[in-house]
Amino acid sequence: MTPLETAQYMLNQDYFSQWMGISLVEVREHYCLIEMPIKKEMINGLKTVHGGVTFAFADSALAFSSNNMGDAAVALNCMINFTKAVRLGDTLFAESILMADTRKTAVYDITITNQHKVVVASFRGTVYKIDKKVIDL
Numbered sequence: 001m002t003p004l005e006t007a008q009y010m011l012n013q014d015y016f017s018q019w020m021g022i023s024l025v026e027v028r029e030h031y032c033l034i035e036m037p038i039k040k041e042m043i044n045g046l047k048t049v050h051g052g053v054t055f056a057f058a059d060s061a062l063a064f065s066s067n068n069m070g071d072a073a074v075a076l077n078c079m080i081n082f083t084k085a086v087r088l089g090d091t092l093f094a095e096s097i098l099m100a101d102t103r104k105t106a107v108y109d110i111t112i113t114n115q116h117k118v119v120v121a122s123f124r125g126t127v128y129k130i131d132k133k134v135i136d137l
Helices: 003-013 015-020 051-066
Strands: 023-028 031-037 071-082 091-101 105-113 119-133
Touching (some): 003 023, 015 051, 023 051, 031 051
């Protein structure tokens, strides 16, 4: 399977990413760009997007980029910095880029921007390669 086909296979089984409204914009080897519209169910008591939603969005980008070559990897460590509030009506984009790769781990930087290309969060995720194929799980 191509990286796009593998990512689409994963998304088809990922009901949480589907609930969030995530769509694949661009997928290539160890890379992805995804999109998500903000829904009212994502808004917290301060009328901004709950930080967990932004984190989950970045985590989905990490999954689609780190698994798209067919070898399964799971999140080992992730951290996020929120730089701008996200509001109802915004559309978010997450771009995941491979930064470092070893036999058992890989590190990805994910930049989350809004529809105006303003950075709203930065995320770094380390994945652990579990010696299984995505399709076999």
